[in-house]
Amino acid sequence: MSSDLPPEADELKEELFGDADYRSAFGEDLASTLDLDRWSTGLDLDKIMERFRREIASAVHKEGELRAVVRSEVFPRLASRGDAYPDAGVYKVTPEDLSLIHERLLFRSKVDAVTGTHVSHDSLPIGISQIGVGIVSYQGTSGAFTKRLFRKEMASQNTGNPLQEAMDFIDMRQNRYQGKQDTLSRMARRGIQAYAERAALVEKATAEWRMGSGNPCAHELLSGSGYMTLLDRSLTVLERLIHEHKKFVYVSDSLTDRGFLTMGLALDAGEYALLETLQREGKQIVRNWEYGGRSKHRAWRFVRESSPCVVKGIFRVSDHAAPRLFYAHKDHAHEAAWVAMADSILRPERGFPMLLDVAAVTCRGVFGVDGFLGLVEDAYTQAGANLQFMTERGMRR
Template sequence: MAQDFDNDDGADLFGDEDFRDAFGEDLLMTLDLDTWSQGLDLASIMARFRQEISNAVDKESAVRSIIRQRVLPRILPNSGGGAEEAGVYRATSDELATVHQSLLFSGRVEAVNSVSTSHESLPLGITQIGIAAVSYGGTSGTFSQRLFRKEMSDQSVDPVQAAMDCIDLRMERSASPRKESLSKLARRGIRTYAERAVLVDKSEAEWRIGHGNPCAQELLTGSGYMSLLRASLSVLRRLIKQHKKFVFVPSALEERGILTIGHALQAGEYIIFETLERFGRRVIGNWKYGDRSQHFAANFVSECCPEVISGVFRASERTPPRSFYAHRDHAHLAARIAMADSILRPERGFPMLLDVAEASCRSAFGEDGFMGLVHDAYAQAGASLQFFNEHIKRH
């Protein structure tokens, strides 16, 4: 039986209420091994899965009906801080067919996506970023960059001191997750910046499709690097102020409230909610900037974020809704372009050009080819496999 724990002040530990609300039982009951199944009882497991999924789907259907009847009609221009364009709209099949013929299949729309793969070993960290720009006329360009993280200095005159410094640095990195996270944040920021730079400076199509939020948090913060912040805001200004004909679609809708509203949509419908100004101000308020960098970021948010709207569309009722971001001057056509490209794969409901761009990246810069080059270089250096850690971290 589970051990009884005394709590002198009678108060629940932090988080216990959240656990109870989320899972419908006390955490102590979950920790009690006598409540765990012994062995693999497939019949019991399948029966429980079917019951829980059926109940959840029924409840979600009821919520969907209420949202469609009561909530969607309340999404109106300038309501609750929304944009002037806020509302629920429908794209007709004829409109989407026109987008197919006049824009997508004629090569006037180009999408940019990327892949990133890394190798981390004791002496060296290598990250490869690959980016592809594609249209239905073919791939118009691929771009790649490789970052090498080195901890041993090439210029040290005291080899003993260099070795001790290396040990100290590695101990510090292991003890400080923040430094490791900053390194990962920098790599993600560079990748996100490069996608937008390719869209703005290398693509020649009239319309451009990007992945994620155009004003992603790692760009508005520079990921902690002033050079990245300056470069990012410069590219985004040109995208928003000069080009304007873009639509961005994230592969995952992380805002569960928006996802809930989006599930109430029928195929072919989309919602415009608000501009990115509130999002931008929230990012700035939650990030620790230096004085100069905060000034740059705040100016950008005030100047450019009100020009970008956020919304959600649904290409098929068999697939989840998708967020989209577009310039407010072209928001309705942008939504139709994203939707028209998404219905080409109704089982996924996501812009096909973004998937094609990712597939092009994986073909040219995928993990198999990357790791093959890494293994070959280690073998040539006489290191064989001694620096490869085959153990995969638990998730």
């Protein structure tokens, strides 16, 4: 943790750039952007469409030029990088290989996918968080787990001095949402969800292969989100996944690692590349996070002993789909790529494992915002509060 507000998984702090950086990124001075006299007036669709087409065509053309250089110059050098994974390089999978994965694994329910969802309600008297995790195969849902957390500040204390209590709660609520205490609370919710997804994959799933979303060694887990217990439990589960189970594949649907994704755009349909282990990334997290002494030692041990066993790669199943980062055990990296690609080719326009999408839809259906909102509204009504504490902003997902 390098500042008072630690980085978060999906609400990362934006860096502050100078005017020169702004000019380089957007092609105009910041002063020009802030001058409202230079802004368009009304809605001139012809000019808007012309500008969009020109800018997008220029960006796509540049990507095409970059793609050719990556294929001819960068890919051949993957294995010679200083900290390269020994099997780093580009590989091709055939349609026949993918068909075998369909027949022998995916459609025989030998792959379980796990995903989670989180919804919360936040109001003055109470905060409620609901975390749900579902396990799905192509034969249906095999497990669903949920946890609800209730934050009741007023109900948790009783000093016998009503005036002092009221003043304390006013001060506490005023300061709570301006400091890092609530930031850590939000991080804890995300960390708990990330942990629960991996724990379900290890302890509750039964298939030969296990599939998850994102990076298995997520930042929230490797940092513990600021909580020693979460760190220790998370690393224990990850060690079991990595050293005992091994047959797993995680696929990312985000724009993290944009440099590697740029390389992925140079892949042809049906190609995948093995890039590096997670040791370098793990070292960066541990160096930059503020742990306690025992926690830091625990994190370093994981990075030293377990991170080198997880390989990061990238695949592309269609010329019409984006490349996807994937993570797998080094002993099963090629087969993991085939499993992810075989599932992704079922929706070539998206190029992302369909089983993970099915799991996400199933999880939202069981633990989504609509059912949760109904329970919250009913409870407020039964308490005689009507809807005075219900706001759109109070619902988060």
